[in-house]
Amino acid sequence: MLIKDLSKKLNKILPRQNYTTELEQRYVYSFDAWANPELGKKIADAVIFVENTQQIQSVVKFANENKIPIISRGAGTNTVGSCIPSLGGIVLNFSKMNKILELNKENMTVQVEPGAIVGDIQQAAENVGLFYPPDPSNLKVSTIGGSIAQNSAGARCFKYGGTKNYVLDLTVVTSNGEIIHTGSQTVKNAVGYDLNSLFTGSEGTLGIVAQALLKLIPKPQETQVIAGYFNDIENTVSCVNNIIKERIFPSTIDFMDKNAINTVEKFYPSGLQCDKEAMLLIEIDGDKENINSIRENVCKVLKDCNAANIRYSGTKEETDRIWNARRSSMAACAKLKPNVTTDDIIVPRQNLAKLVKGVQSICQKYDLTSCLVGHVGDGSIHPQIPIDFSNETEYKNYKLAKSQMYELAINLGGTISGEHGVGLAKKSYMNKVTDSGAIEYMRQIKKIFDPNNILNPYKIF
Ligand SMILES: Cc1cc2nc3c(=O)[nH]c(=O)nc-3n(C[C@H](O)[C@H](O)[C@H](O)COP(=O)(O)OP(=O)(O)OC[C@H]3O[C@@H](n4cnc5c(N)ncnc54)[C@H](O)[C@@H]3O)c2cc1C
Numbered sequence: 001m002l003i004k005d006l007s008k009k010l011n012k013i014l015p016r017q018n019y020t021t022e023l024e025q026r027y028v029y030s031f032d033a034w035a036n037p038e039l040g041k042k043i044a045d046a047v048i049f050v051e052n053t054q055q056i057q058s059v060v061k062f063a064n065e066n067k068i069p070i071i072s073r074g075a076g077t078n079t080v081g082s083c084i085p086s087l088g089g090i091v092l093n094f095s096k097m098n099k100i101l102e103l104n105k106e107n108m109t110v111q112v113e114p115g116a117i118v119g120d121i122q123q124a125a126e127n128v129g130l131f132y133p134p135d136p137s138n139l140k141v142s143t144i145g146g147s148i149a150q151n152s153a154g155a156r157c158f159k160y161g162g163t164k165n166y167v168l169d170l171t172v173v174t175s176n177g178e179i180i181h182t183g184s185q186t187v188k189n190a191v192g193y194d195l196n197s198l199f200t201g202s203e204g205t206l207g208i209v210a211q212a213l214l215k216l217i218p219k220p221q222e223t224q225v226i227a228g229y230f231n232d233i234e235n236t237v238s239c240v241n242n243i244i245k246e247r248i249f250p251s252t253i254d255f256m257d258k259n260a261i262n263t264v265e266k267f268y269p270s271g272l273q274c275d276k277e278a279m280l281l282i283e284i285d286g287d288k289e290n291i292n293s294i295r296e297n298v299c300k301v302l303k304d305c306n307a308a309n310i311r312y313s314g315t316k317e318e319t320d321r322i323w324n325a326r327r328s329s330m331a332a333c334a335k336l337k338p339n340v341t342t343d344d345i346i347v348p349r350q351n352l353a354k355l356v357k358g359v360q361s362i363c364q365k366y367d368l369t370s371c372l373v374g375h376v377g378d379g380s381i382h383p384q385i386p387i388d389f390s391n392e393t394e395y396k397n398y399k400l401a402k403s404q405m406y407e408l409a410i411n412l413g414g415t416i417s418g419e420h421g422v423g424l425a426k427k428s429y430m431n432k433v434t435d436s437g438a439i440e441y442m443r444q445i446k447k448i449f450d451p452n453n454i455l456n457p458y459k460i461f
Contacts, residue, residue: 006045010068013058018096019048028090032076032083034425037389044071044085053173057192060208061177061432062452063080065088069457074115077138079342080423082150082203082459089454092208094145100124101211108216109168109185112330113300114145114209118152121214129220131162133251136419137327137455145209151201155283155326157253162419164200166215168331172199172207175211175450179210187215195316196444203267203421204456208450220285223251225319227310228302233360236278237353239305240376248297253377254281257360260329260371260384265331270325276308280376281326283319302399329373329384331425336369336386341398345405346380347414358408359383366397380418404434422460430461 010019019027023043030043045068050056063070069089071192075081085091094115101111112121118132118139125132128223135154136142142152148170153162169183182195186322199206210254230236240253256264256279261272272279273383280302284294295312313319347355356372363370374381383405406416406429415433416426430439442459446453 008306009062010046010048011012013062014048014055018051018055019046020375021046022188023293026091029073029093029094030085032073032081032422033079033342034081034084035135035339035387035389036081036425037395038455039081039084042088044083044088044091045088047091047093048160049093050097053171053179056092056173056208056210057177059092060173060175063454064175065216067452067454069454070208071206071456072114072149074144074149075117075138076146078146078150078423079344079420080417080425082421082423082456084424086424087457094143098143103128103130103216107185108218110216112144112212112214114143114148114212116144118147119130122206125165125216128218129219130216132214132216134163134166136458137330144212144214148200148203148209148212149202151419153378155254155281155373155375157375157419158253159249159251160217163360164197167196167200167212168215169213170196170199170209171211173210174207175452175455178205183213185213187447199456201428201461203423205446205459206455208270208455214415220251221287223283223285224291224293224312224314225322226282226284226295226302226310226312227272227322228305228307229273229283229311230280230281230306231308233339233356234353235306236280238355239280239302239307240352241349242303242305243298246297246301246379248283248284248294248301250284250294250298251261251285251341252281252375252376254283254326255356255372255374255376255381256278256281256326256329257356257372260368261372262384263332263336263371264325267335268325268328270281270321270328272322272325273309273311278410281322326373329371332385333371333386337388339389340384340386341402341418342382342384343402343405344380344382344420345409345414345418346378346418347412349377349379351379351412352376352379353415354412355379355409355414356381358412361402362408363400368398368401373417378418379414385448424459427458427460436458
């Protein structure tokens with residue numbers, strides 16, 4: 001316990017039902033989706049379920065005065081240890097602040113609380129003919145607060161960009177308990193520094209998002225999904241570039257390799273074709289009049305790239321089925337071994353084939369099963385590796401493989417994360433991919449916003 005009589009002190013600022021110091025609760029809120037057997041046994045001192053901005057302010061002021069770390073937590077699905085209370089402290093949980101407050105059709109904006117689920121925001125927008133494109137694969141559980149803090153992207157990033165492209169204004173509680181607005185109600189804002197972008201992707205280290213105003217766009221009239229299967233990786237990946245060269249602009253160009261397809265089919269049968277080396281999952285959208293001609297253009301490129309089989313889905317049920325299959329890949333991998341790790345590396349698209357083949361051969365060299373999925377339109381892949389951490393050789397091999405995958409991505413002009421962030425997992429690689437002067441400026445920014453280092457301390461750096 002960092003602070004004596006914590007319960008008594010919290011009682012003064014919060015209703016009793018808004019926090020817990022029960023060991024079991026503190027324990028379960030001390031992990032996230034980062035699989036790492038070397039994590040210390042540090043657990044949170046209290047978990048606080050805030051209900052409104054004023055409660056966030058009271059907690060932050062209390063924590064700042066007493067120099068207690070605060071770890072904001074959405075659904076805890078980040079894969080880099082961003083929610084781990086590595087120094088103990090208070091976990092701030094937003095599950096009671098999950099409302100969609102106002103959807104303004106005319107302005108095409110939505111005001112939300114930080115615990116609102118990304119999939120629910122998308123659905124609310126679609127119900128009125130609007131569209132919130134960012135779609136982390138786990139959008140049915142991930143929160144908007146967590147997605148803003150990680151600048152989450154997803155498959156549709158290829159055409160529509162990631163979370164940061166939709167943030168108009170954030171209501172942020174700073175480390176001294178002040179409330180600031182980082183943007184404006186307008187879709188453009190050229191006044192001053194772009195604090196929206198600074199806070200988006202800051203992993204809970206600069207301030208606490210209490211509300212967000214997000215931009216929406218008109219929902220495309222029609223959507224179709226095309227699955228192109230290939231007998232080899234080269235053709236699969238060169239097809240990505242050929243689609244773009246043909247000036248076709250799908251909303252997604254996603255990828256699953258043979259292992260990923262087979263693992264999904266083993267545990268969540270979805271009708272994917274298991275005998276091919278890889279599949280491209282291409283979602284197109286547009287007007288009723290032109291969607292079929294876009295599909296024909298995509299299919300032509302797939303054929304020219306020697307796709308062995310091409311299927312497309314026209315109904316919502318078929319589209320949902322194929323996306324559910326793609327989104328189930330990590331859950332399926334988790335069934336192969338006691339643990340599963342997922343990673344996130346990205347290269348300039350022209351080097352994608354080298355990255356995919358390189359990662360496959362690194363995993364083979366170290367006798368690891370790898371299921372590769374990824375948003376290849378952006379040049380990004382997520383190697384998912386089922387593993388038994390209690391097997392020392394396997395764990396040693398995994399660590400070697402991981403660092404070689406990062407080296408490979410860096411040598412191919414890429415970087416160690418396109419969308420999952422740094423957290424604890426990748427902080428030791430920061431200086432390999434980021435200019436040292438830039439890191440120093442980042443540290444100074446952290447000091448300005450959080451001089452006592454209470455907000456998610458020692459994450460990123
Ligand atoms: C199966 C699976 C698939 C995924 N697919 C994708 C994908 O396709 N694309 C992608 O980009 N990511 C993906 N992710 C990574 C991750 O889930 C996303 O980044 C997700 O949006 C995080 O949301 P969360 O609610 O779980 O956040 P959490 O993990 O709870 O938190 C993430 C970070 O946000 C901070 N935070 C949370 N709430 C606030 C707040 N109100 N104010 C300030 N900071 C806050 C936390 O401190 C932490 O640093 C995936 C993860 C899994 C497990």
